[in-house]
Amino acid sequence: MFINLDFESNEPIYQQLVHQIIEGIARKELLPGEGLPSVRSLAADIGINLHxxxxxxxxxxxxxxILIHRQKGVVVNPxxxxxxxxxxxxxLNKNLRPLxxxxxxxxxxxxxxxxxxxTIFETYKGGST
Amino acid sequence: MFINLDFESNEPIYQQLVHQIIEGIARKELLPGEGLPSVRSLAADIGINLHxxxxxxxxxxxxxxILIHRQKGVVVNPxxxxxxxxxxxxxLNKNLRPLxxxxxxxxxxxxxxxxxxxTIFETYKGGST
DNA sequence: ATATCTGTTGCAGTAATGGTATAACAGTTA
DNA sequence: TAACTGTTATACCATTACTGCAACAGATAT
Structure with a gap:
């Protein structure tokens, strides 16, 4: 898995998770229709709580x-x-302004x-690595 | 005063304050050396706590x-x-990335x-308004 | 049917954060 | 001396992030 959390960060864990998955989609490592681990297995995987x-x-x-089919699991929006x-x-405007x-x-x-x-945009173009 | 807080926002009040003052400096409404209200008066002004x-x-x-001369008050960094x-x-890089x-x-x-x-940069150029 | 997987929900507890309130201290200035 | 400044301490409350344990509901496979 490409998930890499920083438990020392002041950015909440769930937020880091969200960002990393969005990054994965942005750089085409996660493709539309692709399945994601269940809440339980992912939680167990990275040692955090299901919630x-x-x-x-x-x-x-x-x-x-993503889409969540009740019993089929989680899937990147096809x-x-x-x-x-x-x-x-x-x-976006509101977020960029203070920066x-x-x-x-x-x-x-x-x-x-x-x-x-x-430069940042570039890092999302070369999909491999 | 140009301070305009949104108490409904999930952005903390002190953070909004920080941003607005930085905005003021960025658009040259607050000039180097210019004085800012004391913690007590500003707090009373916008109806929040001194802390x-x-x-x-x-x-x-x-x-x-800003600089804080112990008893002289608060001043935009001269x-x-x-x-x-x-x-x-x-x-900056870290903040821009998820956006x-x-x-x-x-x-x-x-x-x-x-x-x-x-477009956002433009809004900081025309100092008047 | 039974067992097992899924997401979902509920309740409880801990720790940290944001904000308020009251108060006092330490310098400066009038 | 009085009034102002920033600073610090203590306490309290509400909310948030995270955890833990548990249960429910629907789908699937045996």
């Missing part, structure tokens, strides 16, 4: 990343993740900022 | 945005905010993402 995994799955389901709507773009504000204060140029973003 | 304001100020001080170091850029990952999943192109960032 913590369930919370992550619930959020991913809520956001359309139709692909729902495309960005206004709500998402709004949220950009602080960057400006710290003399990070727009050019440099955009370059950093591009 | 909450203090927590925000402490974080801003920690990050070099030497300007410390420029971005590796630690900051690292943090970009989800954007990719939701079919937001790199171009569109960068454009959004540019």
């Amino acid at each position: 913590t995994v369930n919370k992550a799955y619930q959020q991913l389901k809520q956001d359309g990343f 139709d692909g993740v729902p495309k960005a709507d206004d709500s998402f773009k709004n949220q 950009i504000a602080e960057s400006i204060c710290r003399d990070v140029s727009e050019e440099e900022f955009l370059k950093l973003c591009s | 909450t304001v203090n927590k925000a100020y402490q974080q801003l001080k920690q990050d070099g945005f 030497d300007g905010v410390p420029k971005a170091d590796d630690s900051f850029k690292n943090q 970009i990952a989800e954007s990719i999943c939701r079919d937001v192109s790199e171009e569109e993402f960068l454009k959004l960032c540019s």
Whole structure:
């Protein structure tokens, strides 16, 4: 499994789980229709509680990343993740704003900022590794 | 005062305070050397506890945005905010990553993402309003 | 039918966090 | 001396993150 948690982080475990699975989808390591481990097995796998995994799955389901067939298990959304709507773009804007504000204060140029973003985008293109 | 808090938000009050002050500095509404209200008066002003304001100020001080002369009050760093170091850029990278990952999943192109960032940058250029 | 897998739900307990309240201390300034 | 500043301490409450144990409901395989 590609899950790698940092129990020392102040980022909640369930949130880390959500991010890592989204990363997996973004870099095409997790393909539409692909199955994910059950809440119990994944919990046992990484040594955390069933509820913590369930919370992550619930959020991913809520956001359309995965589907949960009651007894068949968890599956990456076969139709692909729902495309960005206004709500998402709004949220994105809201999240980016403070990062950009602080960057400006710290003399990070727009050019440099955009370059950093591009660099990150790159890391999601070369699917292998 | 330009402080505008949302008590319904799940973003902590002290964090909102931090962000708004950073925004103020970023858009040059708060200039280097400019004084900020005391913890008590600001707390009374927006109807929150002294400790909450203090927590925000402490974080801003920690990050070099403001200076606190023991009895003279709080002042926007006259030497300007410390420029971005590796630690900051690292943090920035870490914060941007999940936003970009989800954007990719939701079919937001790199171009569109960068454009959004540019749009946000623009809002910090026209200092007036 | 029975056993076993699945997600889901409930309740309880611990620890940490965010916020409030009251109070006091230590310097500075008027 | 009085009034202001930031700072610190203690206590309290609500919420959140996480854990643990347990049970329920539906599907599947034997």
